Amino acid sequence: QSALTQPASVSGSPGQSITISCTGTSSDVGNYNLVSWYQHHPGKVPKLIIHEVTKRPSGISNRFSGSKSGNTASLTISGLRAEDEADYYCCSYVHFTTPKWVFGGGTKVTVL
Amino acid sequence: QVQLVESGGGVVQPGTSLRLSCAGSGFTFRSYAMHWLRQAPGKGPEWVAVISFDGNNDYYADSVKGRFTVSKDNSKNTVFLHMSSLRPDDTATYYCAKATTTVARRGWFDPWGQGTLVTVSP
Numbered sequence: 001q002s003a004l005t006q007p008a009s010v011s012g013s014p015g016q017s018i019t020i021s022c023t024g025t026s027s028d029v030g031n032y033n034l035v036s037w038y039q040h041h042p043g044k045v046p047k048l049i050i051h052e053v054t055k056r057p058s059g060i061s062n063r064f065s066g067s068k069s070g071n072t073a074s075l076t077i078s079g080l081r082a083e084d085e086a087d088y089y090c091c092s093y094v095h096f097t098t099p100k101w102v103f104g105g106g107t108k109v110t111v112l
Numbered sequence: 113q114v115q116l117v118e119s120g121g122g123v124v125q126p127g128t129s130l131r132l133s134c135a136g137s138g139f140t141f142r143s144y145a146m147h148w149l150r151q152a153p154g155k156g157p158e159w160v161a162v163i164s165f166d167g168n169n170d171y172y173a174d175s176v177k178g179r180f181t182v183s184k185d186n187s188k189n190t191v192f193l194h195m196s197s198l199r200p201d202d203t204a205t206y207y208c209a210k211a212t213t214t215v216a217r218r219g220w221f222d223p224w225g226q227g228t229l230v231t232v233s234p
Contacts, residue, residue, distance in 0.1 A: 034219070046221075089157055095217065100173065103156045
């Protein structure tokens with residue numbers, strides 16, 4: 001069982017917007033603005049698409065955006081394209097006695 | 113560009129040991145902390161370990177603490193993961209990833225290496 005909860009799958013038609021939620025607790029997502037999101041196409045390397053809740057690395061399309069409210073972070077993909085079909089994982093930093101990073105179980109995005 | 117190349121994976125029996133390596137290039141290796149992560153088939157990624165830029169601080173996931181050790185050789189631009197007392201549930205693709213910090217805390221993973229498969233089976 002993953003520490004962060006994501007929906008197993010989300011689908012949408014080309015051009016639509018979809019949102020993936022990532023629910024944690026007040027100890028992880030709710031306590032740090034250190035949520036990151038990764039896109040993983042099968043057979044390829046996971047790729048950072050959002051860091052620090054809302055920031056996009058250089059080269060990442062502005063169709064990807066992140067947000068957070070309380071203990072839930074969200075990733076929105078607008079103007080959905082076929083190449084967006086992939087697995088998406090959220091991750092949060094957490095620090096009790098030692099630093100750790102916790103992931104969600106992943107969301108499969110299907111472009112209809 | 114930043115490149116990370118893992119090696120050392122394979123099929124091993126339960127209870128044995130294995131050492132993974134990750135060679136970095138395209139960045140000032142000695143200035144960054146480094147992570148190991150893993151992904152079991154059909155599951156999400158799991159963070160495994162982190163080591164600080166200078167190798168003086170390291171932290172582990174509860175699932176591997178006491179069995180795995182991360183080390184860093186800045187003279188060879190390489191980070192290692194020494195795995196012992198391996199169990200079937202350690203079966204996964206193991207990735208190294210560059211931290212975005214010098215210290216072994218906070219930050220995120222960017223980029224990841226291509227991964228190396230470790231299978232623990234009788």
